[in-house]
Amino acid sequence: MTAAVATRLSALPFALALALAPLAGPVVAAPGEPRDVELRIGSKVFTESVILGEIAAGLARSTGQRVRVRQGLGGTRLLWDGLLAGEIDVYPEYTGTLAQEILPNAHPPGAGPGQTWLRAALAARGIGVMGPLGFNDTYALGVKHDLARRLGLKTISDLRGHPELRFGFSSEFVSRGDGWPLVRARYGLAPESVKGLDHDLAYRGMATGAIEVTDLYATDPEIQRNGLAALIDDLGVFPRYDAVLLYRMEAERAAPAAFVALRRLAGRVDEATMAAMNAQVRFDRRSERDVAAAFLQTTFGVAPAAEGGPPSMAGSILHNGSRHLLLVGLSLLAAIIVAVPIGVLAARRPRLGQVLLGVTGIIQTIPSLALLVFMIPLLGIGPSPAVAALFLYSLLPIVRNTHAGLRNIAPSVRESAAALGLPAGAILRRIELPLASPLILAGIKSAAVINVGTATLGALVGAGGFGEPIFTGIRLDAVGLIMQGAIPSSLLALAVQGLFELIERGVVPRGLRLR
Secondary structure (H helix, E strand, C coil): CHHHHHHHHHHHHHHHHHHHHHHHHHHHCCCCCCHHHHHECCCCCCHHHHHHHHHHHHHHHHCCCCCECCCCCCCHHHHHHHHHHHCEEEEEEEEHHHHHHCCCCCCCCCCCCCCCHHHHHHHHCCCEEEEECCCCCCEEEEEHHHHHHHCCCEEEHHHHHHHCEEEEEEEEHHHHCCCCHHHHHHHHCCCCCCEEECCHHHHHHHHCCCCCCCEECCCCCCCHHCCCECCCCCCCCCCCCCEEEEHHHHHHHHCCEEEEHHHHHHCCCCCCCCHHHHHHHHCCCCHHHHHHHHHHHHHHHCCCCCCCCCCCCCCCHHHHHHHHHHHHHHHHHHHHHHHHHHHHHHHHHHHHHHHHHHHHHHHHHHHHHHHHHHHHHHCCHHHHHHHHHHHHHHHHHHHHHHHHHHHHHHHHHHHCCCCCCCCHHHHHHHHHHHHHHHHHHHHHHHHHHHHHHHHHHHHHHHCCCCHHHHHHHHHCCCHHHHHHHHHHHHHHHHHHHHHHHHHHHHHCHHHHCCC
């Protein structure tokens, strides 16, 4: 019986591979696909960036150029790394972000506030700049009007006298060199409470009173909608954040007509227009693509490209579910193949085992989004970095449980097997692995369930899955969209747990089961 158990355990990864093989097709581009004739336009995870990306895509398409839009790809560093790696060709950015966050050490001494030095620094990296597009979306700190009147708050300096106020900033603003660290240092602010949260959720916090000071963008439609007052930047800390388009110069050489069309966008989007488009998406529930198409029609006379209607909810759930399952399945399969042998080695060599367990434990502590960003220069944007990150996160529970399962086997069992003349390999296959199988399967099950939840972050690097409707719903303040991703993801986690319960019943003898 134990030999049969070992055989079934060894076949498990291959069974998973066969089950997931039909889903792998859409992830990998066909051999010889002419990527150089496809213009890839990216955008960050917030509404304004998505609208600008759709506007750029519409202008490029008007020339007959084939375009792929990769929207909602996360924060500044992720898009910048993707541009340098050649995974995207164009994306909207801001001059203040370029100067303060991306190229903080490239500013030559004595250089003025102009963009000449910035363009030269980018050109040295093979990156060009188009624009400015026409609006300055600078940072500001805001409070509610009634609070400003009650406390006499007019400037950021006035906040120094009110450390009791609850500050809540977008996560990116909290860590950016041109964000909260700079403001805190220059203004000498020392609030008692500072929270980091999603930018869109900060407005909910302001409405409910959970936070009282937050970071604003000049074109945020929520400023007027929520009765907020932007405090005067009396020390001039925030630089100009003129919107521009960054692009790879190599892409311009491959698609010159499209870039001629894109240059028409310079100076055509003022602050009022941008704020109005943001409001149409946020409050009128129009899609970013529709808002961008209306702008192109009105401003340039560009008719929107004919496209099919939006997919049904069922179709969207099935599509996102297949992508999500693919991310989880491939990463788990790779982890099983790698982690079980590592766990065996750790059990056989205790000193080395402590090192291996320590390394896998350290990997587990790396923040998910940071690990995804680290993967982009190596694997690009798309499913590959997500699968790699999920693989690394799967290692610890499988390695640890394999190690624990083998170490818990009584020495007398091994001694009896050796006395019967069984070689070490046969002892491992026929006795040790079957006896350790309950704990090994428990580790695999834990890794699988954790991966189902963590895989939602893959949407930030263009990997798809249930994270897409979740992050789109957060961006648009659409609870229905959030639930369209969150509920199926939860159900998938329960299904995976149930699947492994069935596998345990089929693989592990009744007397060895954990329950």
